[in-house]
Amino acid sequence: DSGVTQTPKHLITATGQRVTLRCSPRSGDLSVYWYQQSLDQGLQFLIQYYNGEERAKGNILERFSAQQFPDLHSELNLSSLELGDSALYFCASSVGHGGQVSTDTQYFGPGTRLTVL
Amino acid sequence: AQSVTQLDSHVSVSEGTPVLLRCNYSSSYSPSLFWYVQHPNKGLQLLLKYTSAATLVKGINGFEAEFKKSETSFHLTKPSAHMSDAAEYFCVVSVPNQAGTALIFGKGTTLSVSS
Numbered sequence: 001d002s003g004v005t006q007t008p009k010h011l012i013t014a015t016g017q018r019v020t021l022r023c024s025p026r027s028g029d030l031s032v033y034w035y036q037q038s039l040d041q042g043l044q045f046l047i048q049y050y051n052g053e054e055r056a057k058g059n060i061l062e063r064f065s066a067q068q069f070p071d072l073h074s075e076l077n078l079s080s081l082e083l084g085d086s087a088l089y090f091c092a093s094s095v096g097h098g099g100q101v102s103t104d105t106q107y108f109g110p111g112t113r114l115t116v117l
Numbered sequence: 118a119q120s121v122t123q124l125d126s127h128v129s130v131s132e133g134t135p136v137l138l139r140c141n142y143s144s145s146y147s148p149s150l151f152w153y154v155q156h157p158n159k160g161l162q163l164l165l166k167y168t169s170a171a172t173l174v175k176g177i178n179g180f181e182a183e184f185k186k187s188e189t190s191f192h193l194t195k196p197s198a199h200m201s202d203a204a205e206y207f208c209v210v211s212v213p214n215q216a217g218t219a220l221i222f223g224k225g226t227t228l229s230v231s232s
Protein backbone atom coordinates (compact mmCIF):
# COMPACT_ATOMS: atom_id res chain seq x y z
CA ASP A 1 0.00 0.00 0.00
CA SER A 2 1.54 3.28 -1.18
CA GLY A 3 -0.54 5.52 1.08
CA VAL A 4 -2.13 7.27 -1.91
CA THR A 5 -5.87 6.73 -2.18
CA GLN A 6 -8.11 7.22 -5.18
CA THR A 7 -11.87 7.15 -5.51
CA PRO A 8 -13.84 5.75 -7.13
CA LYS A 9 -12.15 2.54 -8.25
CA HIS A 10 -14.39 2.17 -11.26
CA LEU A 11 -16.55 4.66 -13.13
CA ILE A 12 -18.85 3.94 -16.03
CA THR A 13 -20.50 6.83 -17.81
CA ALA A 14 -21.79 7.95 -21.18
CA THR A 15 -20.31 10.16 -23.87
CA GLY A 16 -20.81 13.85 -23.26
CA GLN A 17 -20.93 13.49 -19.50
CA ARG A 18 -18.66 14.96 -16.84
CA VAL A 19 -16.92 13.08 -14.03
CA THR A 20 -14.66 13.91 -11.10
CA LEU A 21 -11.86 11.70 -9.88
CA ARG A 22 -10.49 12.19 -6.40
CA CYS A 23 -7.02 11.62 -4.96
CA SER A 24 -5.66 11.86 -1.43
CA PRO A 25 -1.86 12.01 -1.29
CA ARG A 26 0.40 10.36 1.25
CA SER A 27 0.58 12.15 4.56
CA GLY A 28 3.12 14.96 4.30
CA ASP A 29 3.36 14.97 0.50
CA LEU A 30 2.80 18.36 -1.10
CA SER A 31 2.96 17.39 -4.78
CA VAL A 32 0.22 15.56 -6.62
CA TYR A 33 0.47 14.26 -10.18
CA TRP A 34 -2.14 12.86 -12.54
CA TYR A 35 -1.40 10.27 -15.22
CA GLN A 36 -3.52 8.55 -17.85
CA GLN A 37 -2.87 4.95 -18.93
CA SER A 38 -4.50 3.77 -22.13
CA LEU A 39 -3.75 0.91 -24.48
CA ASP A 40 -2.80 3.11 -27.40
CA GLN A 41 -1.00 5.95 -25.61
CA GLY A 42 0.58 4.09 -22.71
CA LEU A 43 1.23 6.03 -19.50
CA GLN A 44 1.15 9.78 -19.96
CA PHE A 45 1.71 12.61 -17.55
CA LEU A 46 -1.24 14.98 -17.38
CA ILE A 47 -0.66 17.61 -14.72
CA GLN A 48 1.13 18.38 -11.45
CA TYR A 49 0.12 20.44 -8.44
CA TYR A 50 2.35 21.57 -5.61
CA ASN A 51 0.82 22.90 -2.40
CA GLY A 52 -2.32 24.05 -4.18
CA GLU A 53 -0.71 25.57 -7.26
CA GLU A 54 -0.41 24.15 -10.76
CA ARG A 55 3.25 23.44 -11.47
CA ALA A 56 3.54 21.47 -14.67
CA LYS A 57 1.34 20.40 -17.54
CA GLY A 58 1.74 17.44 -19.83
CA ASN A 59 -0.60 16.06 -22.46
CA ILE A 60 -3.77 17.23 -20.78
CA LEU A 61 -6.77 18.01 -22.96
CA GLU A 62 -8.61 21.31 -22.59
CA ARG A 63 -11.72 19.32 -21.59
CA PHE A 64 -9.81 18.13 -18.53
CA SER A 65 -8.97 20.22 -15.50
CA ALA A 66 -7.63 19.63 -12.02
CA GLN A 67 -7.19 21.36 -8.72
CA GLN A 68 -5.54 20.78 -5.39
CA PHE A 69 -7.38 21.86 -2.27
CA PRO A 70 -6.03 23.35 0.99
CA ASP A 71 -6.11 19.90 2.61
CA LEU A 72 -3.89 18.78 -0.33
CA HIS A 73 -6.33 16.34 -1.86
CA SER A 74 -6.76 16.73 -5.59
CA GLU A 75 -9.56 16.30 -8.09
CA LEU A 76 -9.36 15.65 -11.80
CA ASN A 77 -12.40 16.82 -13.74
CA LEU A 78 -13.12 15.29 -17.13
CA SER A 79 -15.89 16.84 -19.22
CA SER A 80 -17.57 16.28 -22.59
CA LEU A 81 -16.36 12.73 -22.34
CA GLU A 82 -15.52 10.78 -25.48
CA LEU A 83 -15.05 7.06 -26.03
CA GLY A 84 -11.32 7.63 -26.29
CA ASP A 85 -11.18 8.95 -22.74
CA SER A 86 -11.71 5.44 -21.44
CA ALA A 87 -8.54 4.68 -19.51
CA LEU A 88 -6.97 4.06 -16.14
CA TYR A 89 -6.25 7.33 -14.36
CA PHE A 90 -3.50 7.32 -11.76
CA CYS A 91 -2.71 9.82 -9.11
CA ALA A 92 0.76 9.97 -7.59
CA SER A 93 2.21 12.03 -4.78
CA SER A 94 5.67 13.03 -3.64
CA VAL A 95 7.22 15.16 -0.97
CA GLY A 96 7.58 17.82 -3.62
CA HIS A 97 9.78 20.83 -4.00
CA GLY A 98 9.19 24.35 -5.13
CA GLY A 99 12.19 24.30 -7.39
CA GLN A 100 13.69 22.20 -10.13
CA VAL A 101 14.33 18.80 -8.61
CA SER A 102 14.34 15.57 -10.49
CA THR A 103 15.04 13.14 -7.68
CA ASP A 104 11.67 13.23 -5.98
CA THR A 105 10.13 9.76 -5.76
CA GLN A 106 6.50 9.50 -6.79
CA TYR A 107 4.16 7.02 -5.09
CA PHE A 108 1.15 5.88 -7.08
CA GLY A 109 -2.41 5.21 -6.07
CA PRO A 110 -4.36 2.15 -7.29
CA GLY A 111 -6.03 4.11 -10.08
CA THR A 112 -9.56 4.84 -11.25
CA ARG A 113 -10.76 2.90 -14.25
CA LEU A 114 -13.00 5.08 -16.40
CA THR A 115 -15.22 3.50 -19.02
CA VAL A 116 -17.08 5.78 -21.40
CA LEU A 117 -19.94 4.08 -23.29
CA ALA B 118 14.17 16.19 -24.91
CA GLN B 119 13.93 13.34 -22.45
CA SER B 120 12.70 9.92 -23.54
CA VAL B 121 13.04 6.26 -22.74
CA THR B 122 12.96 3.26 -25.02
CA GLN B 123 12.25 -0.18 -23.71
CA LEU B 124 13.79 -2.49 -26.22
CA ASP B 125 11.53 -5.50 -25.65
CA SER B 126 7.77 -5.39 -25.40
CA HIS B 127 7.64 -8.94 -24.04
CA VAL B 128 10.20 -11.12 -22.25
CA SER B 129 9.61 -14.74 -21.31
CA VAL B 130 11.79 -16.64 -18.83
CA SER B 131 11.60 -19.82 -16.82
CA GLU B 132 11.41 -19.75 -13.07
CA GLY B 133 14.90 -19.71 -11.56
CA THR B 134 16.59 -18.23 -14.65
CA PRO B 135 17.98 -14.69 -14.92
CA VAL B 136 15.88 -11.73 -15.98
CA LEU B 137 17.10 -8.90 -18.21
CA LEU B 138 14.79 -6.03 -19.17
CA ARG B 139 16.48 -3.47 -21.39
CA CYS B 140 16.04 0.29 -21.35
CA ASN B 141 17.80 3.11 -23.18
CA TYR B 142 17.27 6.72 -22.32
CA SER B 143 17.78 10.10 -23.88
CA SER B 144 18.23 13.14 -21.69
CA SER B 145 19.58 16.64 -21.94
CA TYR B 146 20.34 16.60 -18.25
CA SER B 147 22.03 14.23 -15.87
CA PRO B 148 18.94 12.11 -15.55
CA SER B 149 17.08 10.51 -12.71
CA LEU B 150 15.89 7.09 -13.79
CA PHE B 151 13.39 4.73 -12.25
CA TRP B 152 11.94 1.28 -12.75
CA TYR B 153 8.31 0.75 -11.77
CA VAL B 154 6.36 -2.51 -11.78
CA GLN B 155 2.64 -2.93 -12.37
CA HIS B 156 0.99 -6.21 -11.45
CA PRO B 157 -2.35 -7.02 -13.10
CA ASN B 158 -5.14 -4.73 -11.90
CA LYS B 159 -2.79 -3.02 -9.49
CA GLY B 160 -1.12 0.37 -9.24
CA LEU B 161 2.50 1.15 -9.94
CA GLN B 162 5.17 0.21 -7.44
CA LEU B 163 8.66 1.68 -7.38
CA LEU B 164 11.35 -0.99 -7.81
CA LEU B 165 14.41 1.23 -7.73
CA LYS B 166 15.77 4.62 -8.72
CA TYR B 167 19.04 6.13 -9.88
CA THR B 168 19.84 9.68 -8.87
CA SER B 169 23.53 10.15 -9.79
CA ALA B 170 24.97 8.36 -6.78
CA ALA B 171 26.15 4.76 -7.25
CA THR B 172 25.76 3.50 -10.80
CA LEU B 173 24.62 0.06 -9.62
CA VAL B 174 21.28 0.46 -7.93
CA LYS B 175 19.68 -2.22 -5.79
CA GLY B 176 15.93 -2.35 -5.49
CA ILE B 177 13.24 -4.43 -3.91
CA ASN B 178 12.60 -8.13 -4.51
CA GLY B 179 16.16 -8.83 -5.67
CA PHE B 180 16.11 -6.50 -8.68
CA GLU B 181 18.98 -4.23 -9.59
CA ALA B 182 19.86 -1.90 -12.43
CA GLU B 183 23.08 -0.44 -13.72
CA PHE B 184 23.35 3.08 -15.08
CA LYS B 185 25.78 3.21 -18.03
CA LYS B 186 26.23 6.73 -19.28
CA SER B 187 28.42 5.73 -22.24
CA GLU B 188 25.67 3.42 -23.49
CA THR B 189 22.75 5.57 -22.27
CA SER B 190 21.30 2.43 -20.76
CA PHE B 191 19.59 1.48 -17.52
CA HIS B 192 18.87 -2.23 -17.80
CA LEU B 193 16.99 -4.08 -15.06
CA THR B 194 18.23 -7.49 -13.93
CA LYS B 195 17.44 -10.20 -11.44
CA PRO B 196 19.54 -13.35 -10.95
CA SER B 197 16.64 -15.74 -10.51
CA ALA B 198 13.04 -15.18 -11.60
CA HIS B 199 10.07 -16.08 -9.43
CA MET B 200 6.54 -16.69 -10.63
CA SER B 201 5.46 -13.62 -8.67
CA ASP B 202 7.70 -11.45 -10.88
CA ALA B 203 5.28 -11.79 -13.78
CA ALA B 204 4.08 -8.24 -14.39
CA GLU B 205 4.50 -5.14 -16.56
CA TYR B 206 7.74 -3.21 -16.01
CA PHE B 207 8.23 0.44 -16.88
CA CYS B 208 11.48 2.31 -17.32
CA VAL B 209 10.99 5.96 -16.42
CA VAL B 210 12.99 9.16 -16.71
CA SER B 211 12.28 12.18 -14.54
CA VAL B 212 11.98 15.48 -16.32
CA PRO B 213 12.74 18.52 -14.22
CA ASN B 214 10.92 21.67 -15.21
CA GLN B 215 10.73 25.18 -13.85
CA ALA B 216 8.77 24.22 -10.81
CA GLY B 217 8.71 20.47 -10.39
CA THR B 218 9.06 17.23 -12.23
CA ALA B 219 7.16 14.94 -14.52
CA LEU B 220 7.77 11.30 -15.30
CA ILE B 221 8.21 10.08 -18.85
CA PHE B 222 7.34 6.40 -19.13
CA GLY B 223 8.58 3.83 -21.58
CA LYS B 224 5.98 1.70 -23.30
CA GLY B 225 6.53 -1.14 -20.88
CA THR B 226 7.88 -4.69 -20.98
CA THR B 227 5.63 -7.58 -20.07
CA LEU B 228 7.54 -10.24 -18.15
CA SER B 229 6.16 -13.77 -18.29
CA VAL B 230 7.57 -16.44 -15.97
CA SER B 231 6.89 -20.10 -16.64
CA SER B 232 7.36 -23.00 -14.25
